[in-house]
Each structure stands twice: as structure tokens, then as C-alpha cells.
Amino acid sequence: MTIRVRAPATTANLGPGFDCAAVALELWNELEVEEGGEPDSEHLGVQAFSLLAPPEGRTFTFESRIPRERGLGSSASVIALGLVAGARAAGREPDPEELLALGLPLEGHGDNLAAALAGGVVLTWETRIARIADDVPAEPIALVPAGRTNTADSRASLPGTVPHADAAFTAGRAALLGAALASGSAELFASALHDRLHEPYRSPFLEDVRTSRPGSALGATLSGSGTTVMVWARKGESESCAAALAELHPGVEVLQLRVATQGAT
Numbered sequence: 001m002t003i004r005v006r007a008p009a010t011t012a013n014l015g016p017g018f019d020c021a022a023v024a025l026e027l028w029n030e031l032e033v034e035e036g037g038e039p040d041s042e043h044l045g046v047q048a049f050s051l052l053a054p055p056e057g058r059t060f061t062f063e064s065r066i067p068r069e070r071g072l073g074s075s076a077s078v079i080a081l082g083l084v085a086g087a088r089a090a091g092r093e094p095d096p097e098e099l100l101a102l103g104l105p106l107e108g109h110g111d112n113l114a115a116a117l118a119g120g121v122v123l124t125w126e127t128r129i130a131r132i133a134d135d136v137p138a139e140p141i142a143l144v145p146a147g148r149t150n151t152a153d154s155r156a157s158l159p160g161t162v163p164h165a166d167a168a169f170t171a172g173r174a175a176l177l178g179a180a181l182a183s184g185s186a187e188l189f190a191s192a193l194h195d196r197l198h199e200p201y202r203s204p205f206l207e208d209v210r211t212s213r214p215g216s217a218l219g220a221t222l223s224g225s226g227t228t229v230m231v232w233a234r235k236g237e238s239e240s241c242a243a244a245l246a247e248l249h250p251g252v253e254v255l256q257l258r259v260a261t262q263g264a265t
Helices: 044-050 074-089 096-107 110-118 151-156 164-183 186-192 204-211 238-248
Strands: 003-012 021-035 058-063 121-125 128-133 139-144 217-222 229-233 253-256
Touching (some): 003 074, 003 110, 021 074, 021 110, 021 164, 044 096, 058 074, 096 110, 096 128, 110 121, 110 128, 128 164, 139 238, 164 186, 186 217, 204 217, 204 229, 238 253
Antiparallel strands (some): 021 058, 021 121, 139 229, 139 253, 217 229
């Protein structure tokens, strides 16, 4: 039996939605599992598969299109591939929350994995997933610098405490973000894309993008722990916004993306 699975890229946090909000993106990694051969037991996707079915006697072929260590959920996508393929091999219907609980020890942070499994726009806490929308009230454009980042190193750069004013500011914007995503309001979404818990400590590039962003952009957020910055263009203005961003940031890859309404499948 041959099993074929694909899983989307993701962008997590969305500014104030630190460790709980994420969006699946139309950029896909793929996996083909065939009978015969011996797997690489150290591979993250094979480890995820083994949580549901024995990988021995199978060949795993991964096709990776999502840039690695750029904050676009490449590792979460690989884990999602393994989990869904493992569920199929075991004859089980993949359930996003069940798979999230299984895969969380491998991923460490559930927001990216939840979006990769469920698709669309999700909020996650503990091992729960709430898919709150199929789309965002903007069009995502990824600015992908050449430099990479390590999630653990990026998290280590965060302070142990933050001023009460910064915490209150971000809590308010997080509530606004949830309302914007649930209602589909571009106005609320633009107002919500600000954070004081993690973004100021992680990415000077984000501030450069915000300072010079085109008028067609509603705002910008750090994608996961970086280095990618997501620019959120007004609906219908993604092409002109991407062209302007390419001129403003030469040497940075510009990817016009869409929200993936389907998760790993």
C-alpha cells in the first residue's frame, strides 16, 4: 500500500497571538510511504509516523518546499505528514486534536502543528484546536530573508518578565485579533497586528518592514520565531503590494501566498 500525504506551511503568533494563533498557508510539503526498505528512524516525520504505526519495512520519501528555519512551520509540516500517514497506515481516521496531542512532544509548540493539521485559521491551547475561520481579512505575503533562525535560540532571547503595561497592551490586542479573525474585519485586523511580548526582542527586520510598508499593506507580523516577516495586504492588492515590497527589500524572497483551507491530508 502506498500512502501519499501533504501538509501546509503555517504562520504563527500573528503578532499578539503568541503561542496560540496560527494560519495555514498554501505552500506544501509532501510525503510518500511505500512498502519495502528501511526508514531513517531519526527523521522527525518517521518519528511522528511511529507514534501510530510501525515504520519498519517502509520507505519514506519527503518532498520539502517550505523553507526551513524561517518561521514558516517546516518542522510542524513534517510532523503533520508523519502523523496523518501513520493514522492512515493504522486504519484510523485522522483527528486533528488527537494528532496534536500525540505530536506535541515532537513539535514543542502547538500553534504551528494545530494549523498544519486543521487548516484555515486556528486558536490552540493545551491540546485543543478551535478553527475560527477559513480565511483572514487580508492577503498574506511572506518576506523570507536568507538568514535562518533556531526556535530555541529565538525563544531564549525573550526576557523572563515584561512590564505590566506591555502585557496589558498585548492582551488587548490579542482580544482584538480574535474578534478580527472571527468577524472578518480588515479594520480590526489592522489594529490588532501589534505586540510587545515577543516581537520587539526578535527581529530588527520586522521594524524595517513596518517603517517602510506600502499603503496597500494593513500591517506586518513576525512569522513564528522568524526570520520570515508576513505582510498582510489589503484584499485585491496583493500583487501591487508584493511588487512594492520586492523593490523595498532587494535580496529578500517575496512569496505571495493564500490561506490553506485544508490541513494535512
